[in-house]
Amino acid sequence: MTVKEAANIWNVSVRMVQRYCFDGRIKGARKDGKSWVIPKNATKPEKIIKKAVNIKSGFIDTSMLMPLMNTPFKPGKCIDYINSIENEDKKNIALCEYYYFSGQADKAAKESEMYLNSNNLSLKLSAYLIYAYSNLSLGNVKNTQYALSMLKKIASSKKDIPILKDASAFIATAAAILLHLPLPNEIPPMKEYINFLPEGLRMFALYVHAHYRYLQGEYERSIGIVETAIALQKETYPISSIYLHLVAVMDYMSIKNVKKAQKHLLAAWDLARPDDLIEAFGEHHGLLGGMLEAVIKKDWPDDFKRIIDITYRFSEGWRKVHNPITGRDVADNLTTTEFAAAMLAARGWTNQEIGEHMNISANTVKQYMSSAFQKLGINQRQDLKKYMLD
Template sequence: MENQGQIKSGEFSQGDEFPLTWRRGEGPRVVIEYLFPDLPCDSSATDEMIAVLHEEEENAVARMVHFFLQARYEESSAEAERCMRSRHPEIRDFALLIHTIIHVALHNVEVALHDLQILQQQIQHSANRRVAAQNDIYRYVLPVFFHLGEDIVPLPQEILPYCSEGTRLFLLYARSYALYLQQAYEHALGVAEAALMMADMCHPLISIYLNLAASMAAMNLSRFQLADRFFLNALELAIPEGYIQPFIGHHGPLQGMVEKHIRDREPKLYKMIAEKVVHFRTGWTEIHNPRSSHKVTTLLTPYEFALAMMASKGKTNKEIADYLHISINTVKSHLSTIYRILDVTKRTELKERLNL
């Protein structure tokens, strides 16, 4: 295994304060250039009515993103609520989306459902083409995020000219994820790889998510070394800033990669991720399950869920043991426990409990 991206002791950090040294285009402040290079005054404005974003509001957006990626949900929620009062509809809706996910993670399901309802109501056609394009993206992204495969709308290709470069990359990440859910793994991998070539390290935040999308697809193709490489690329970008949320949100589809690369090397970090995974999955399933014919279990630990995902995807006991560096007997013991908890008797029945 290459050493690229391996966690080194002491690398992980989650500082108490938002770094004041970040200039525009650096750290989480780059999200302004990703998503909001030009902002209309309101949802009814024409494309010519552009307002400059004040530095205080830029900082609020950056803090919201920074704290969210660090899984510091209460702090991110406070910044999101500030941003939700912005005069710019693009920032308001983006903040509302972040606020929704935060309260899924906090298991504040009523708040998350209320946010979701407002967001869906606001996804209406706007006179401003940039705002309308963002609304179309959210219409596409929300069913992907909650794994509502039957409700995923076609990718709105015609909106791309009205999207910023960062928004297009975000949309390609969502497209790769949607293809993963549709089990079109080769296509999903190709989209993520192409988007990573476009990002070319100029967009490190979205590159974390693109690398994880590529890793998920490669894992389902049993291309383990490639999956590891993409995962370690994401880790290398994320861990120095303490950005653990992408690994929390993608834990199940990553099929044991968090366990393989983090659990034994950084047990303190793994414990933090695993605890937040439990809360996140609990909130997520309360929104997903009533809306989907495929119900996801909340009865397994993160480690058991990861192993169950591998088994349900057709990985043999030996493949699982080799990948996680455990014995075949340990795999059998874990699967026996998983079968008993879920009241199933074989791998194929696991799919019904894991949204596959």
């Protein structure tokens, strides 16, 4: 049978079957010209994701580490860039990134799984990061927890090889901070590894650092990191820049500078929309202070609905990982609009201010707040904060 026929029977991707063949995991499979021929009675190879991985082996090639994130492709030309990549493994990982950042978590999880045991550490690290977050959106929390544990394990095992340690530290730090989880003790501070990273990944590392400063309540410092990173980059790396602009929105909304927050949101949207890179907006919804409702909803209603779908899926998995580890009880029973209004109320905004910002009446805001109070079992605004995001 053909690779496509095997993929349909085994319910995996064509690339996964090709990988099985290439790794010699299908008995009797052979190459016929450029295609693989597979025995009709062949069975699907057993998963090896849960087996021990020899993390002491492997090598690092930074061009293979999140290659799409590390490329200054022109907005609207993302797929063209991916198709132009000659190295098959690099192309596959870049495609995994695209699937994830465009909100296609199911495809991202399936495609990244085939690289979890790669001997190339860059491919492995990239795959684990994509696998962790895509499974979060799919509700497969055990797979997410497994991937996070492997990233932590890899990071702690590379202390004696600087370049491997630095690559592992970057990915493990990103995985922890974006889930608002405590950093593992064995991971070094960013200043020890950021210079190793190529520019596109350095921009994302600065986003991660800015996000960390936001979580510490250091909004002005976070803004400084973002503005400096954007000003100094030689070329625009769309994915990293989208995330940088969004953390700036979070910061400016925290200090009630709505005008600058809107400027950064639209800058992120201009980079994301041509290639449908909407995942980041769904991930950050609760932290953007109703900015999506104020700006995106009215002008791009269909895109807004898709972003909200991503928000519900991502936030459900996020809370299942975040709440037990941190002991926080971030609300999971509010609608996205109720949550956005409650976040602003927790920051001291009045109903009138919230209504003007979100393009709704003060009475409608009052109804949202009453509903939120009832669902959370509280009676006053000062009790909101413990149920909101950091």
